[in-house]
Amino acid sequence: MSEEFANLKVMIIDDSKTIRRTAETLLKKAGCEVITAIDGFDALAKIADSRPHVIFVDIMMPRLDGYQTCALIKNNSHFKGTPVIMLSSKDGLFDKAKGRIVGSDKYLTKPFSKDELLDAIKEYVPAAA
Template structure:
């Protein structure tokens, strides 16, 4: 299977400008259309307009954390099928379990590598 990431809309939700910029740069290089959000509220405002294929969400964010954001996305009938991949600097079993409970599809530990990011997209991208 060739790596064709073109026309793939990816949302990256993280309160860290560095993480957003890093992920955005990586993903744009492989052809993805990238939408970024600074927190859960920002993301929820953008999801309906942008309809991302895959969403990466940081867990530790102000106002609305990654768990709450994921739960809100998964509880929405339009977006419940959208893969949500949690990003966290914590690699604890509890955090991963909590992520599963709110409906996340995968869990990546920060700092993530380019390969981890792309592998997660390969795993969850919609069939062409």
């Protein structure tokens, strides 16, 4: 187990159990504490309690999609500084632009690698760099 990311709280919001489990496994091996949520509503309830250092959010989710979830996080004064990284199976310019508009900090295309996840965390969480 790596200590590089010890004490770092990372939230994964994705309606896919496979994606949540994969990301959770990779991040736990790196030493992160991982909080998972199945959709935006689930995430918003958990963010206030867990106060994650970085949030990965899937774009395509039922009820509250990733854009809406990101906008709600960024519009909250307590969490607007929390890096939000969008996850999508689409690598489109429009999706990236829309992500920027709602305040996302980065955009990763699925399937992502362990290095992509960890590099994104290092980029946006100074303590992990």
